[in-house]
Amino acid sequence: MSKKSLVFLLVPFLLFSAAFSASADKKEERLWEDEIVYSLMVDRFNNGDNTNDEGVDYSDPVNSFQGGDFRGIIQQLDYLKDMGFTTIMLSPVFKNEENGFHGEWVNDFYETDPHFGTIDELKELVNEAHKRDMKVMFEFVTTHVGPKHPWTKDPSKRDWFKKEGLDSTNKWLNGLPQLDQDNEEVKAYLIDAAKWWIEQTNIDGYSLSGLDLAPLGFWEEFSAAVKEKNENFYLAGTAGEGTMDDLAKYQKAGIDGVTDSIMTEPLRNSYSTIDVSSKSLMDMWEKNKGTYPDPQALGALFDDRNSTRYTKDMVDNKEYPGARWKLALFYLYTQPEVPIVFYGTEIAVNGDLPPDNVPVMNFRADDELMEFIGRIGMIRQEQRALSRGDMEILYEKDGMLVFKREYEGDMLVAAINNTTKDRTVVIPADKLEDDKELRGLFASDLVKSKNGEYKIVVDREMMEVYKLADKAGYNIPFILSIFAVFILFGFFMYFAWRRGKKRNPYETS
Template sequence: MLRRMLLSMLLPFLLFYALPVGAVEKEERTWQDEIIYLLMVDRFQNGDSTNDLEINTQDPLAYQGGDFQGIIDQLDYIQDMGFTTIWLTPVFSNEAGGYHGYWIENFYETEAHFGTIDKFKELVKEAHKREMKVMIDFVANYVGPNHPWVADEAKKDWFLEEKAEVEPMWFQGLPKLNHANPEVKQYLMDAAVWWITETDIDGYRLHAVNEAPVDFWKDFSKEVKAVKDNFFLLGQVRSDNPQDYLQYEKAGIDGFLDYPLHQPIRKAFAKPDASLDELFAILDKGQEIYQQPSFMGAFFDDHEMKRFTRDMVENNEFPGGRWKLALSFLYTIPEIPVVYYGTEIAIDGGEAPDNQKMMNFRSEKELVDYITRLGEVRSQYPALTKGNLTLLESKNGLAVYKRQFEDETIVIAINNTTEDQKVSLTADQLENDKELRSLIGTDMSRSENGTYQFVIKRESSDIYKLENRSGINYFFVFSIFAVFLLFSLFMYAAWKRGKRRTTS
């Protein structure tokens, strides 16, 4: 009887303190909560030697052997870094030499070098098991230079007279599709719908949106979004003017790679002592112009341009430290972080194909660990995905800003200078009589006389959570003591009962 009574008293305490502090019901994930990892299929991981068809690892313009199985093999690696979505370069069947995926030969087949459609379905399924999403490139503007349609007289009006002229080099001279032709339009929409229904992918990155008519994208968006709830369209509009995005956003494309922000952030973080003021001005402007600014994709580089690491190398800077600073900014602004494969090991590379080297999984882990921690923090605190941004201080390369959502406040400090910087924040900027606790390191600052003061080391950053002042939690101490006492009594009663049984 005593044993049951003690157990009934002990159990509620054990259950209560087994729960994580501040545990709340997880909100439904939206696309602004995602962290995207962009990888080039052929250059990531060779997981299946049976599809190594005429690969040449000595030729950067030839297939290197990366495939769907290789991605499946590394899904845990990607997930462990905190990435929630993988974006793949085109997976459609390509003409000879089309390792990049943009010389499309058949919209309804996978590239043989990458694997079968069944293997791709397995990839999507395995990603979904890990609660990760899969987005693929959809190219609606061009086909391969020797596509059968090009020589078909019956399909002459499927093409425009002009050829593609955009960079990088693999787009040069490609046949441009005529979206004004109803057959072309319907073919592309049917193919896009087929991939969703057949493989259960979660989104498309739409290449060169501004090279197709707005009316085409309006119908395209309507068609694909009718197939699957929460299907995401991330557009590419090569323009530094936010106004150029509006017509496509109104046509139904959810978000866009943030080209207006792209070059300024590369310039700001490629070397120390650069001002960050322009970055916040661009973000403020985007908040005013875009319908869904939190669906913009912030990025430093991708498969179409030289790697950001090259900028650092050219400035004689250590890439690891610069990348930490840059990624701290990328992960804490109100946009979706898009990270190009190899960033986690600071791969260097110039213009394509030098920027598409085979991934190396046996490198230093310091930057991997940092990215992992950034991912954990961003996913754990809704203020970093849903909160508004307020700039608290910005001068000479130092920036301090806060993200707020409901009753949660996160403060980010970025010191892009070559000297340690002292930061002082007043009660007008942050709620008084609380404390700032680092989510990255061990730093802590308490409000003293209405002011929070802390030091950010040179070329470094930190992320803080505004919390109530810590102190002795007497209720917690008493509860732990009570649990210990009850457990001791329970063990004593069990011992006494056992002793009676052995003596009877």
């Protein structure tokens, strides 16, 4: 075959390649609302480097380091990527005092804890995550230091601390020397350190605990300073207590993803047992819309290192954790706020208050729940209506919940049957659109509008998320365009062959 014939042969493929390239060029920027967060305690996740295990005592997980480190997280990045997580949130990484495996007993704000690895290994973790299109955050401690921090023995820094120690139900935190962020030197030190870590590691964000323990002005200055270094830098934060109005102030001060701690209790109550109304969740979302500047950027979670494990609620209710977790996570991934999943959720880790709730991660568990998380994670990533859209309730009764999410013309409908019976819900077409169909993205269900309504059927303790679409039929314009491409291709090949024959009448092939 001549060279020109080969060129014509490649034409259709080049056309399709150009179309895909144009599509890639239009790839939408990922916002914080689009993230799915995996929160982990560095020491308890994975031991990838035995050379930094000095002081590790496997017989005493209550008080001692267990060997988890940056290298171990790097080794499990594909594991997290496969489950659909887009952001990894680490516990504090600063150098800690003896047995400070949790990261809260800070001894030096400019060094990593040697049990976790070097700053170069932290950089490597960030770089490897970025290669996988994942982001990394760590908790930046601003409220306290370790009990033996050098500042506590320095008379010139006496006014760096509040008179009272930290008051907490968490034994790691209770009584710790509490920093006074009203002090200009303390404020400058913390802000300078925060900027330094961004410069050194290219980290994507910080999580900040104890928002309510520092004045609002501190958070305004802290936020402005770090975002001057990186305008896309993300700040998440938790407050020990406060009303919606209190939490909304932190978001207005620049803490993008305030953890919706008020939502946690109704979240846990709604799915730790069966036949429970979800009305409180719907009502709270309506309140959030009227209270927060950016309600979709709030963080939603079931548990964290300061709480009992959500699995414990299920066990206490004599329910099977596997089924409970699937329903709970399905709601978490289809509701508007940013899902934050605590490590070990994928294997239904149980546990009481810390440190019982932070065991060493077991990667040899059954993978059924992990596969489930991966499936719903992929759906949330692909459907912007789930991360950015508004939410409207369509039906709710005793655990059967149907709601819609809508964003820029795309409409999705989520149906969750947290009851003991199969359920049928009829949704009037005027709540969606008439003469369309609901295509299941999770279980491949299909519901077509009929007589001005959609009849959704969901088995007990099951779920589905549908995308509203035109009723399936033959796409005549598309089919004709395909035929046109191949007809043109045939003409190109024919004329190329004729030209080749004229130039070389003795050519036989």
